Amino acid sequence: xxxxxxxxxxxxxxxxxxxxxxxxxxxxxxxxxxxxxxxxxxxxxxxxxxxxxxxxxxxxxxxxxxxxxxxxxxxxxxxxxxxxxxxxxxxxxxxxxxxxxxxxxxxxxxxxxxxxxxxxx
Numbered sequence: 001x002x003x004x005x006x007x008x009x010x011x012x013x014x015x016x017x018x019x020x021x022x023x024x025x026x027x028x029x030x031x032x033x034x035x036x037x038x039x040x041x042x043x044x045x046x047x048x049x050x051x052x053x054x055x056x057x058x059x060x061x062x063x064x065x066x067x068x069x070x071x072x073x074x075x076x077x078x079x080x081x082x083x084x085x086x087x088x089x090x091x092x093x094x095x096x097x098x099x100x101x102x103x104x105x106x107x108x109x110x111x112x113x114x115x116x117x118x119x120x121x
Contacts, residue, residue, distance in 0.1 A: 027090035027118075028088050028089050028090045031088050031090060031118060032088040035088065035116075041086075044075070044078060045075060046074060046075055046080075046085065046087070046101075046105060047072045047073065047074055047075065047101055047104060047105070048072065048073055048075060049071055049072060050070070050071060050072065050073045051070075051071055053067050053068060053071050054067060056068075056093065056094075056096065056097060057093070061094050061096070064093075064094055064096040064097075065096050065100075067096075068096055068097060068100040069100070071100065072100060072101055072104050073104060074104050074105055074107070074108050076108075080105060080108045080109055080110040081108070081109035081110075081111075082109065082110075082111045083110055083111055084111050084112040084114075085105055085110050085111075085112065085113045085114070086113075086114050086115070086116055087101055087102065087105075087113060087114070087115045087116070088115075088116050088117075089115065089116070089117045089118075090117065090118050090119065091117060091118070091119045091120070091121055092115070092117040092119075092120050092121075093120070093121045095115075098115040098117075101113075102115070
């Protein structure tokens with residue numbers, strides 16, 4: 001089985017640059033970098049945001065799904081076909097973001113897409 005490719009969903013599709021600047025860092029990207037370095041797994045920015053969306057926090061579940069429809073696109077500069085991917089996030093609430101991200105990766109032929117989150121709210 002090929003080694004997993006560690007992709008971080010928040011590394012390229014921030015809701016707004018303002019939010020990241022207010023924190024000073026991207027939590028999911030930092031987690032992914034640490035895990036990748038520790039396990040010797042390459043970290044790639046697998047997705048990018050193609051349109052701004054309001055924060056998911058505070059939205060009811062049906063609105064969360066509508067909020068993210070076609071909000072992400074996979075990077076095209078590396079081959080995903082058959083790759084095992086691990087999406088890293090800081091918090092999962094309903095799983096909507098993870099599902100939307102996985103769907104975009106599968107469209108380009110990704111094999112297995114797993115999700116790792118530090119917390120669930």
